[in-house]
Amino acid sequence: MQAFDLMVIGWLNQFSNMNLTFDKTLYVIADNHLLKGGVIMGLLWWVWMRNGPNFAAPGLHALRSIAGTLLAIVVARAMQNLLPGRLRPMQEPTLDFLQPFGDHPPGIVELSSFPSDHAVMFFALSTALFFAVRALGIAAYIWTTVVICFPRIYLGYHYPSDIIAGAVVGVLIMIPVMRMPLPSAIPNLLARVQLRHTGLVFAGIFLLTLQMATMFENSRRLLAGAAQVLGSKEAQVDRKSKGTVPPSFDAALD
Template sequence: MDNLIISMVNTIASKTIFFTEIMFLIVHNELVKGGVIIAILWYLWFNVKIIPSHGRGKIITTLYGTIGAIIVGRCLANVLPYRARPILNPEFAFTYQIDEFSWLNTLSSFPSDHAILFFSLATGIFSISKKWGVFSFVYVFLIICFPRIYLGFHYFTDIFVGGVIGVLMMWLILKVEPSKRLSRYIMKYSSINPGLFYACFFILSYQIVTLFNESRALASYVFKHIF
């Protein structure tokens, strides 16, 4: 099934150059990807008609829950057998230059980090607002995940399994009592020191939009030079 889907989209990509250029624009534009989903969370935070102030705890849980989701995803990618990206497989004969994506050689495509992170966010949003949750799920698949299949960054099963992990992880985090207590504590602190709270809110939002790339780079540097 994976090979069939990749072959189909690759055939389309070879005939629709303009659409392919749009796909490249999307995968390289963090604002179009994570920026929209995070903007929805901020919109819900300040929209008291949709979510009362005492219900903001779910947004807090959703934000820090993504950290747990991405950690699980990275652990699985490192533990599970390495899977090369479709674009690096010469059998598919992608029209793009493989050398342009040589950095993907070092990263296993299974499961997809993007799918884990953004489907977990969509799950959190769905727990707050069904309407915005459905929109988020559709947006995550069509705008964030589909271009990565189309361009050969991931197989369909990379996205599917990543999405399942993200949904289950966030559902679990939203349900367990320790995370609820942590959210209540953070909410209480936000009223005591709103300046520091919103500064942290912004930093975490930014890291989610960029898929924690800067945080991972810093952690990798520290681990390499200190440990």
């Protein structure tokens, strides 16, 4: 697989910096949540709403789609944390990778390259679409491959094997989630909850799918910001206990 990765990356990288417009376009696509999650999630919402607004409809496709995707992301993140870290092509010093025109988004270099969480999430969602409407699922697979994953290989965010592994994880987790038999009591319970709290259910699923469409970017920023604030507060308390914080600075923080 390493030979395959190097062959593909090497072949694609020969086109790097040859066309400013092409490189910049791929950066825009790679960093645009509307073109990535917006399209796939929009198709899923159409599937869920086409026969009426009912998340507790027989089959529970919406809830299975969400649960399968979240499970796949958890598995992928566990793999990133537990497996040996892998530098991205743009970070690998032995690869002599020529960075395309533009700047990579901040924070991307902090995570292991293997597997691609984009591939995990959007191949999982595409599989959910395939179970609902086969033609839409095939279109979603093509969109995910060409629009979401290809730019990430070209720009040096991932090796092809990162994408392939992510796709395998997403698909193999979503399939059993979609096929798993459920006791009739579960859809009945969900139907009652939806009937009693319709607005709350729809608002909650909307917010959750919005975060999924944006790769939980705002949630992660919020958590990172909260951790930063808490860390700053602890450092401030420590400095105060040592008498090293000037009164004006102390008042400004409080």
